[in-house]
Amino acid sequence: MLNTLKGLGVTLRGALRPKVTAEYPKEHLPLDERFMGFPALTWDSARVEPFCTGCMVCVRYCPTQCMTAQMTDNPKFTEGVSHRKKIIESFEINLGRCILCGICVDVCNFDAIEMSHEHERSERLRNANRVDLPTLLEMGKTYQAKVGWKQAKSNAPSPNERETAKAAAKSAKALAGDGPESGDQTGAVDGGDQV
Ligand code: SF4
Numbered sequence: 001m002l003n004t005l006k007g008l009g010v011t012l013r014g015a016l017r018p019k020v021t022a023e024y025p026k027e028h029l030p031l032d033e034r035f036m037g038f039p040a041l042t043w044d045s046a047r048v049e050p051f052c053t054g055c056m057v058c059v060r061y062c063p064t065q066c067m068t069a070q071m072t073d074n075p076k077f078t079e080g081v082s083h084r085k086k087i088i089e090s091f092e093i094n095l096g097r098c099i100l101c102g103i104c105v106d107v108c109n110f111d112a113i114e115m116s117h118e119h120e121r122s123e124r125l126r127n128a129n130r131v132d133l134p135t136l137l138e139m140g141k142t143y144q145a146k147v148g149w150k151q152a153k154s155n156a157p158s159p160n161e162r163e164t165a166k167a168a169a170k171s172a173k174a175l176a177g178d179g180p181e182s183g184d185q186t187g188a189v190d191g192g193d194q195v
């Protein structure tokens with residue numbers, strides 16, 4: 001009898017204990033910021049283009065060879081508004097073969113790929129897990145917005161920005177060059193008369 005009551009007590013305690021598990025997939029527990037889901041390509045909103053230059057480094061290092069990429073000339077470089085001479089033209093990852101190792105993120109020199117929080121994927125068709133450039137960029141934008149992602153280094157100046165900086169430096173030098181007519185620049189700033 002005593003043992004029966006003890007057993008009932010254990011059952012009751014268990015029944016009244018607060019729930020610690022979620023009924024997946026109906027419920028989703030919050031993900032840690034460092035959670036590593038599928039890789040995604042990041043978006044450079046300052047230049048309005050992907051960070052990825054299609055350099056292929058990640059493709060070569062991927063242990064499952066599930067990535068392909070192709071670069072092209074960047075028209076924005078020719079227009080002078082981007083510092084990237086080359087830009088990604090097409091990118092594909094077969095997420096069905098990705099083992100979420102993060103090597104692609106580690107080897108990328110351009111902050112162009114991140115392990116996103118996207119982790120739910122179940123397809124019936126053999127090749128349906130292949131994702132293309134627009135999808136990878138959408139995944140990247142969602143991830144960037146969610147975690148408040150910031151690039152590690154700021155962008156190098158674009159050709160136009162370099163020209164503007166050069167012109168500004170030149171006119172500053174020319175203004176400073178007005179000084180010798182009146183002699184010592186320090187005196188000129190001080191309002192001093194050189195005669
Ligand atoms: S993600 Fe990085 S390493 Fe991969 S192709 Fe783009 S720039 Fe190169």
Ligand code: SF4
Nearest residue numbers: 062098099101102104
């Ligand atoms: S996480 Fe690993 S397996 Fe997946 S694409 Fe990147 S390098 Fe390849």
